[in-house]
Amino acid sequence: MLVVGGLAVAAPVMMGVAAAAAAAGLLLYWFGRCRHGGRLGLLPPTTNADGSRTPARWYCDQCGRSWPAGLDEHDSAPVVRFSGYDPSKLPAAARRAAMLEKQRQALAVKRAGLGAARAEAPAAASATVTSITRRRVAG
Numbered sequence: 001m002l003v004v005g006g007l008a009v010a011a012p013v014m015m016g017v018a019a020a021a022a023a024a025g026l027l028l029y030w031f032g033r034c035r036h037g038g039r040l041g042l043l044p045p046t047t048n049a050d051g052s053r054t055p056a057r058w059y060c061d062q063c064g065r066s067w068p069a070g071l072d073e074h075d076s077a078p079v080v081r082f083s084g085y086d087p088s089k090l091p092a093a094a095r096r097a098a099m100l101e102k103q104r105q106a107l108a109v110k111r112a113g114l115g116a117a118r119a120e121a122p123a124a125a126s127a128t129v130t131s132i133t134r135r136r137v138a139g
Contacts, residue, residue, distance in 0.1 A: 055071070
């Protein structure tokens with residue numbers, strides 16, 4: 001009878017100690033795990049020695065783990081907006097480039113403090129732009 005009474009008192013104490021040890025272990029695991037809060041590195045996609053492809057992966061420097069970055073997954077093909085060469089756009093592009101160069105030069109002169117001392121030069125007539133194929137034919 002004494003043994004049964006001792007077990008009745010010791011069993012709840014032992015269960016409490018076991019539960020406390022389990023809770024302490026769980027807390028140590030929870031606070032000891034890496035949350036990847038530090039700097040992450042992005043490992044590039046590589047080809048292995050056997051020819052298989054490893055996709056891009058994130059790498060945590062704190063815990064040393066890596067996981068797929070998910071950058072290779074595309075739902076649709078890219079949209080092609082420009083293809084080929086359009087010679088009809090050449091004169092407009094040349095005019096824009098000449099105008100930009102003039103504006104950059106004017107700003108540089110103004111920054112240098114020479115804008116007020118110099119008389120403004122009259123605007124030059126726009127240059128005639130010819131394509132390289134026309135130059136080759138004419139020359």
